[in-house]
Amino acid sequence: QITLKESGPTQVKPTQTLTLTCTFSGFSLSTSAVGVGWIRQPPGKALEWLALVYWDDDKRYSPSLKNRLTITKDTSKNQVVLTMTNMDPVDTGTYYCAHRRLCSGGSCYSDWGQGTLVTVSS
Amino acid sequence: EIVMDQSPLSLPVTPGEPASISCRSSQSLLESNGHNYLDWYLQKPGQSPQLLINLASNRAFGVPDRFSGSGSGTNFTLKISSVEAEDVGVYYCMQGQQTPHSFGQGTKLEIK
Numbered sequence: 291q292i293t294l295k296e297s298g299p300t301q302v303k304p305t306q307t308l309t310l311t312c313t314f315s316g317f318s319l320s321t322s323a324v325g326v327g328w329i330r331q332p333p334g335k336a337l338e339w340l341a342l343v344y345w346d347d348d349k350r351y352s353p354s355l356k357n358r359l360t361i362t363k364d365t366s367k368n369q370v371v372l373t374m375t376n377m378d379p380v381d382t383g384t385y386y387c388a389h390r391r392l393c394s395g396g397s398c399y400s401d402w403g404q405g406t407l408v409t410v411s412s
Numbered sequence: 413e414i415v416m417d418q419s420p421l422s423l424p425v426t427p428g429e430p431a432s433i434s435c436r437s438s439q440s441l442l443e444s445n446g447h448n449y450l451d452w453y454l455q456k457p458g459q460s461p462q463l464l465i466n467l468a469s470n471r472a473f474g475v476p477d478r479f480s481g482s483g484s485g486t487n488f489t490l491k492i493s494s495v496e497a498e499d500v501g502v503y504y505c506m507q508g509q510q511t512p513h514s515f516g517q518g519t520k521l522e523i524k
Contacts, residue, residue: 327513329461337453337461337504339513350511353413386460393463394470397508398451402460 292316294326294387294403301409302377308408312370312387316401319345319365325390326370327399328361332383342390343370379410414439414507418516426524431492433519435505440485441468449509452481452490455518456501465490466508497523 298310312326319326327342341361342350351359360373370387384407388399415438425431441448448468453461463472465481468488478493492499502518 329515336518337455337506337515339506339511339515342511342513352512388461393466393472395445396447396449396467398463398466398472399453399461399506400463400472402462405460 292389292401294389294401296385296387296403296406298385298406298408300407301411303412304378304410306377308372308374308377308381310372310374310385310387310406310408312372312403314368314370314387314389314403317389317391319343319363319368319370321345323392323397325397326363327388327390328370328372328385329388329399330381330383330385331405332380335383340385341372344390377410382408382410384408413512414441414510414514416505416507416514416516418503418505418519421517421519423519423521424524425492425495425521427497428494431495431499431521433490433503433505433521435483435488435490435516437486437488437507439509441488441507441509442485443509448484448488449507450481450483450488451506451508453504453506453515454499454501455504456498459501461504464503492521495521495523 294314325344328340384405389401452465
């Protein structure tokens with residue numbers, strides 16, 4: 291059974307740095323073609339892709355947020371960490387991590403965490 | 413970056429009736445291998461998104477066969493042959509052809 295769970299602060303102040311951890315089980319980030327991504331969702335709004343790290347440590351970022359994001363993996367701990375600097379109230383939302391794997395000849399986000407709500411407020 | 417555009421944004425449906433959602437991409441999602449890198453996800457109320465369909469037409473494990481995906485290039489469709497109450501939620505298309513991956517605005521399906 292594959293599970294992912296996001297953890298981190300529920301509230302941060304503007305200009306602070308947010309650090310979120312995705313702890314997963316049931317798969318390994320050392321397996322070829324596997325990745326873990328981060329996707330967020332402002333309240334009542336659509337999903338927004340943020341970042342993705344692959345098994346080979348290839349890292350991809352949203353261009354609009356690239357200067358603020360860092361994604362890292364710790365394969366031995368089965369964790370992926372996302373940091374986002376200079377937080378703003380518009381960054382308020384639910385942050386999801388998701389397992390990316392091979393699906394029927396392509397890749398897909400087959401498993402998602404429950405999400406963690408982060409509020410940015412002074 | 414590839415921009416995804418869904419329609420309609422709201423879809424009221426009577427149980428037992430069919431439903432259809434359109435998704436268009438700003439660039440072709442068709443690769444030389446013949447695959448279209450288009451996924452459909454459903455976010456039920458209060459839940460995380462779940463994979464419905466990948467590569468435009470392949471249903472994920474456990475997804476009922478009333479769900480079907482079609483299309484190629486820049487135009488894609490998700491169809492539900494006979495809507496059930498449990499199908500309510502927001503449907504998103506997502507392109508996985510290139511990063512940054514990108515989602516449509518979402519289509520909220522509700523029961524009349």
